[in-house]
Amino acid sequence: MGPLLFTLYLDRVGDILEKHDIKHHLYADDIQLYISYKPTLDNSDLLLKKEKIEHCLDEIKIWMNANYLHLNEEKTEFMYIGKKQNLELIPETMELRIGKTPRASDTAKSIGCVLDKT
Numbered sequence: 001m002g003p004l005l006f007t008l009y010l011d012r013v014g015d016i017l018e019k020h021d022i023k024h025h026l027y028a029d030d031i032q033l034y035i036s037y038k039p040t041l042d043n044s045d046l047l048l049k050k051e052k053i054e055h056c057l058d059e060i061k062i063w064m065n066a067n068y069l070h071l072n073e074e075k076t077e078f079m080y081i082g083k084k085q086n087l088e089l090i091p092e093t094m095e096l097r098i099g100k101t102p103r104a105s106d107t108a109k110s111i112g113c114v115l116d117k118t
Contacts, residue, residue: 009067013060020056027111039086043094054097073098077105081117 006029013031017024023034035053037045061071078096080087095104107116 012063012067016059016063017056020052020059022053022056025110032108032110039082039089041089043090046090046094050094050096057098077103077108079105079108079115079117081115084118087117 010026010029014024014026017031017033025032025034033053033056035049037049039046057071064071076098078098080090107114109115
């Protein structure tokens with residue numbers, strides 16, 4: 001499949017992300033999703049956003065399976081980014097469900113730049 005056809009093929013993923021109101025960045029076959037939230041002691045906003053992104057990922061996986069594509073869960077990671085004092089409010093149990101095993105990361109590489117969680 002050539003680059004143009006691949007881009008047209010994956011256009012539906014962008015539609016799914018927009019439907020769930022999730023900001024995203026597509027670069028070749030990589031997708032980065034972004035959600036912001038206000039830190040609170042009870043993490044209620046974070047919990048709602050976490051569930052929102054999990055539902056979106058479930059829908060993307062269903063679409064990919066129906067279109068003979070595969071979400072590589074081995075390479076899929078998530079990262080909370082923020083001030084150190086806000087990150088300390090997030091309980092360790094607040095992991096994002098991505099397939100069978102959530103993979104939290106302290107760093108992420110984005111088009112050659114390495115970002116850390118602070």
